[in-house]
Amino acid sequence: MGEPKQKGDTRVAPGQVRFELLHEDPDTKARRGRLHTPHGPIETPIFMPVGTVGSVKGVGPDDLLTLEAQIILGNTYHLMLRPGEALVGEMGGLHRFISWDRPMLTDSGGFQVFSLSEKRKITEEGAAFQSHLDGSRHLLTPERSIDIQETLGADIIMAFDECPPATSERPYLEQSLARTTRWLHRCAQAWSRERSSLFGIVQGGLHEDLRKSHAEEVCAVDLPGYALGGYSVGESPEAMHAGVAFSAPLLPRNKPRYLMGVGTPVDLVTCVAAGVDMFDCVLPTRCARNGLLFTSEGKVVIRNAVYAKDPRPVDPTCTCYTCRTFSRAYLRHLFVAGEILAMRLNTLHNLHYFLGLMGQVRRAIAENRYAAFVREFRAQAAAQEAERTRAR
């Protein structure tokens, strides 16, 4: 890494993120840690709400502070297309643009290019694609992705990689992994902003030998953190859990481990036991907008007629603003009537649930009882799902 360029927001002291391993659970691979960033510390394991186009859909920064969200994500693909990273840079960087003073992470744009854009074409150079918004043509390369992310100025930025379809044939996978490794070297070469820490990404699908060799290649590049990509892309939860249980320990013990795009509450609890420290997923926010609420008693589909006259809060044990203030009957009414407020109240609750769950996870690890915690949580979730299936 060369001299830091003057990009993005410059309010706090420079410095890469630094991972402090506080405690390891004796019976699982779960870790309690603290990730120091230019915008303050993050207690891990942590769930990171996704702020795709510069807002966590449905809530404001004030709500996120109330929820005690420690870090949020921005999506490079969306932001480069609209409003454009140059504009965000001119406005002082992403933190200042969206008024979020705490840590942020941006992805590389690769995943969205492959899942959202049209007429994409991958070459050694990078990925050519057309915007899903207006069909305009773009080329995203490792160098360009890093440049965009440094301009946005998040505390953590991600290497540009290919996330091949889960159904890919093994020869394509091998080719793709080798290219992702070459891209990683180009990313590391392009990386120049100390206050945006670059994380490498290990791919390899569900093939243990490929995961192992790719982890070795990726971790050979000394970086402030590492991620697992290519999970939760269509495989069964059991296959994903087994894959992560194999892959997470391949990453350095003294660096943060980030499992990208995962997942359900059971996924989070299970993969923490494999040694994962960081998660992100659109699940709580997207489900909230669709009226699916996560509770200590299982999932609540708020539009169901059974809630029409239900005076209870969504989750009687929940302390979020929504549960402290409103009945299921009112939330159902708002949702059925299509009121904007439904989006915010549902999102507040679901994020509170996910963030609260991670708080429970951290306490269980600190108290050396994580194995029991995982067992009980999974048993309860399975019982709740069985109950839901019976009720149908």
Add this chain to the structure above:
Amino acid sequence: MGEPKQKGDTRVAPGQVRFELLHEDPDTKARRGRLHTPHGPIETPIFMPVGTVGSVKGVGPDDLLTLEAQIILGNTYHLMLRPGEALVGEMGGLHRFISWDRPMLTDSGGFQVFSLSEKRKITEEGAAFQSHLDGSRHLLTPERSIDIQETLGADIIMAFDECPPATSERPYLEQSLARTTRWLHRCAQAWSRERSSLFGIVQGGLHEDLRKSHAEEVCAVDLPGYALGGYSVGESPEAMHAGVAFSAPLLPRNKPRYLMGVGTPVDLVTCVAAGVDMFDCVLPTRCARNGLLFTSEGKVVIRNAVYAKDPRPVDPTCTCYTCRTFSRAYLRHLFVAGEILAMRLNTLHNLHYFLGLMGQVRRAIAENRYAAFVREFRAQAAAQEAERTRAR
């Protein structure tokens, strides 16, 4: 009024609203007052945000408390169709259902029957109509409107009236006014809940003689307050201002005067000078959702490209959360990207502007300088509109 029925929420002591006339401006007909309600006092003149179907679109009760909204509206037509007044009643009344502890007012449903529903037919009995939601058939009568409103349990309820089209011929108007008077007597007869104060409504379009005779008929019924209906239904602002200047003084001096469905900032400032105490309008909330923001410097169409890189707040003099926290550039980005947060932030600002304007109005009246305030406000607004027209 007979014995109070047990309807709606019963948390506070019973009692009709009572108007305290604190001060009269020496040079205009403007009044500074205080309306005591079962849910606390309202400082008048006041603007009331509209919560059509049980939420002020775009914001939550927490936001409304922050905004210091003193009273909000609910719409009987919408609530009777969905979720139905019986359900709201079962849930403890509208205050408890929507978690709003401060004063509320519901309209009679008449206006929406005439403007929203299909195949409506007016008879002496009432108005038969089909729901705009599902085509279901309903009959709204004076007795039914009062019964619904008492079940909802707002602090102020409105008489069921007809608001004839502005283009109505005089013979139709005369017929309609006579019927509205007969309906008022039926409303007063049906009214039984002391803690929901019934207001009568004066109609008559822009005909001064009809307004005068109808005001006499309506005010002959002793009620806690009176309203002017049938303004801002298509006539020019000048015609409306002249009409209100004539009609408002026809209402009793010692009772609150409510101008229904009005209006723009200039309308509010102008009609306060005619002696109006209460206003409601969807303008600030609806405009916010369409990206039109009211500021001390005139209107801001936030989607305009000129704001793309504008780091300033929407209104540099505004102290709302939106202006304290975000740039025009960010608000434009949120709006163009269709983010839900844009709705909330824009609505917070516009309501803050309208409520703040009424605070300025109250201070100007209290300080005996309302004539100058109106003159300067109108001159400034005219200059800003001229500027906008030139800029196009």
